[in-house]
Amino acid sequence: MSVASLPSREIHAQLEAVTRVFPAAPGAGAQPPVHALGPVDLDLRKGEFFAVVGPSGCGKSTFLEVLAGLQKPTAGTVTFEGKVVNGEVADGIGVVFQEDASFPWLTVWDNAAFGLRRNGVAAAEIRRRVDDTLAFMGLKDFARAYPSQLSGGMRQRVCIARTLVLQPRLILLDEPFGALDAQTRLLMGDEVLRLWRRTGASVLLITHALDEAAMLADRVGAMSARPGRFIEVIDTGWPRERDSTIVGEAAFGEITARLWERLRGESLKALGHAGADSMAAE
Amino acid sequence: MTRVGLIRLAVIVGAIGALELACRIGLIKHQIIIPPSEMASALWTLLASGSVNADIERTLGIIVLVIALSIVLGFAAGIAIHALPRVRAALDPFFATYYAVPVFIFYPVLIAIFGLSVMPIVLIGVATAIVAMIIATLNGLDRVPRVLTKVARVHRLSRIKTAVTLQLPAAAPYLFTGVKLSVSYGFIAVIAAEFILSPAGLGRDIADAYADFNNRRMYALILFLLIVATLVNAALHALDMRFAARRSGGRP
Numbered sequence: 187m188s189v190a191s192l193p194s195r196e197i198h199a200q201l202e203a204v205t206r207v208f209p210a211a212p213g214a215g216a217q218p219p220v221h222a223l224g225p226v227d228l229d230l231r232k233g234e235f236f237a238v239v240g241p242s243g244c245g246k247s248t249f250l251e252v253l254a255g256l257q258k259p260t261a262g263t264v265t266f267e268g269k270v271v272n273g274e275v276a277d278g279i280g281v282v283f284q285e286d287a288s289f290p291w292l293t294v295w296d297n298a299a300f301g302l303r304r305n306g307v308a309a310a311e312i313r314r315r316v317d318d319t320l321a322f323m324g325l326k327d328f329a330r331a332y333p334s335q336l337s338g339g340m341r342q343r344v345c346i347a348r349t350l351v352l353q354p355r356l357i358l359l360d361e362p363f364g365a366l367d368a369q370t371r372l373l374m375g376d377e378v379l380r381l382w383r384r385t386g387a388s389v390l391l392i393t394h395a396l397d398e399a400a401m402l403a404d405r406v407g408a409m410s411a412r413p414g415r416f417i418e419v420i421d422t423g424w425p426r427e428r429d430s431t432i433v434g435e436a437a438f439g440e441i442t443a444r445l446w447e448r449l450r451g452e453s454l455k456a457l458g459h460a461g462a463d464s465m466a467a468e
Numbered sequence: 469m470t471r472v473g474l475i476r477l478a479v480i481v482g483a484i485g486a487l488e489l490a491c492r493i494g495l496i497k498h499q500i501i502i503p504p505s506e507m508a509s510a511l512w513t514l515l516a517s518g519s520v521n522a523d524i525e526r527t528l529g530i531i532v533l534v535i536a537l538s539i540v541l542g543f544a545a546g547i548a549i550h551a552l553p554r555v556r557a558a559l560d561p562f563f564a565t566y567y568a569v570p571v572f573i574f575y576p577v578l579i580a581i582f583g584l585s586v587m588p589i590v591l592i593g594v595a596t597a598i599v600a601m602i603i604a605t606l607n608g609l610d611r612v613p614r615v616l617t618k619v620a621r622v623h624r625l626s627r628i629k630t631a632v633t634l635q636l637p638a639a640a641p642y643l644f645t646g647v648k649l650s651v652s653y654g655f656i657a658v659i660a661a662e663f664i665l666s667p668a669g670l671g672r673d674i675a676d677a678y679a680d681f682n683n684r685r686m687y688a689l690i691l692f693l694l695i696v697a698t699l700v701n702a703a704l705h706a707l708d709m710r711f712a713a714r715r716s717g718g719r720p
């Protein structure tokens with residue numbers, strides 16, 4: 187890997203001692219407060235691809251939403267490009283969710299143009315950016331189709347296109363391929379790598395799939411069972427020019443094995459398995 | 469025309485033909501029901517004479533007013549109630565049992581307050597139709613996927629822009645159900661209110677014709693209302709199908 191292709195060391199987003207506690211629900215039979223996240227510290231470098239893996243319910247999505255500004259941290263500080271993020275999505279952040287968030291009443295083209303129109307961008311510029319993004323995402327021939335005419339993978343591409351046209355500098359992906367089959371996920375992974383290289387944006391991917399994280403990311407953060415904390419951050423060392431064929435490399439297997447080694451005990455804990463620590467140590 | 473459309477048409481033509489035949493051969497007495505062809509001819513004569521134009525204008529005007537008020541106010545009330553969960557919790561039992569209460573029992577009260585004017589008819593109409601729109605709005609807003617609210621926040625939309633550009637279109641199929649119900653209830657309530665106690669209007673006209681044993685006039689007016697209600701509902705159905713086809717990618 188050439189030095190020039192290394193992600194910049196400049197910190198793009200930062201979390202310092204961030205925690206998120208959901209308060210107790212009021213009323214009779216109230217649930218106690220839920221400590222969902224943290225304390226978490228992370229320096230996300232400019233232009234890097236960072237993946238977060240962890241057991242179900244460990245707070246991965248909460249982590250993403252706090253970083254995005256969709257939730258306020260209970261304690262700690264989140265900054266993006268040096269400015270504090272506190273419960274409001276900052277300009278330059280784009281989010282793609284796991285659920286199908288395409289708008290069924292709009293065509294693919296209008297879905298992609300949604301954010302630009304809301305921002306009052308000139309019509310000619312909207313046309314240029316939307317056409318360009320749809321071509322890049324392989325949706326050009328479906329511009330006039332409605333989301334219901336597309337497969338799940340293509341609908342997710344529409345949501346990614348809607349995010350990309352806004353030219354975000356930080357793209358947050360919350361398990362965007364969770365509902366897709368394994369082959370489609372691999373291909374979508376290639377597309378995400380392609381858009382990451384083209385846009386130069388920093389990407390943070392939340393996923394439950396260790397292989398996906400190992401294949402896509404420069405660094406993978408392994409999160410503990412709830413409350414989620416980073417128990418290890420693994421540097422994959424992949425070159426920037428990579429695709430899904432790296433799953434055949436020995437290093438890929440080593441990274442995936444290392445992640446599972448770190449997460450097995452945490453996954454057992456998350457399942458409420460007695461003696462999770464000793465089982466994990468076996 | 470589709471196969472289903474042909475079957476539908478055949479059912480209607482068959483029913484009208486059977487009624488015509490039953491009336492013509494004396495199975496149904498002329499004093500009870502006149503043949504459909506006579507109803508049509510009587511309606512044509514009535515419309516050509518222009519003698520019912522004022523009543524048609526009045527009744528359809530009131531119906532349009534009732535439907536418009538019910539849709540606009542019901543939608544606004546639905547949005548407001550949806551935004552206030554405690555108010556919603558308090559009102560939900562009333563909505564659930566609302567149509568078990570015959571609203572018409574208040575008609576004499578309204579006449580005592582407002583006199584024999586248009587007002588009691590409008591109020592009865594709105595009271596009958598508005599709750600369907602409120603319930604449909606609540607239902608629609610309940611079904612807006614939560615992820616759309618997050619998308620709105622990512623796009624930094626204001627609450628009003630979120631409601632107009634995302635929640636409203638997402639809830640549209642349910643809102644349209646409310647519109648269709650409001651139209652039906654509006655029609656029923658206005659005609660029934662005119663029928664019971666009103667100085668004018670098509671409902672009054674039908675009641676008078678009934679009291680005078682004037683079957684030709686009565687059935688002509690009934691046919692007119694049937695045609696208008698069917699056309700309005702067919703138009704709404706067509707619009708609904710068009711929206712549904714867009715959402716389902718052209719699939720029925």
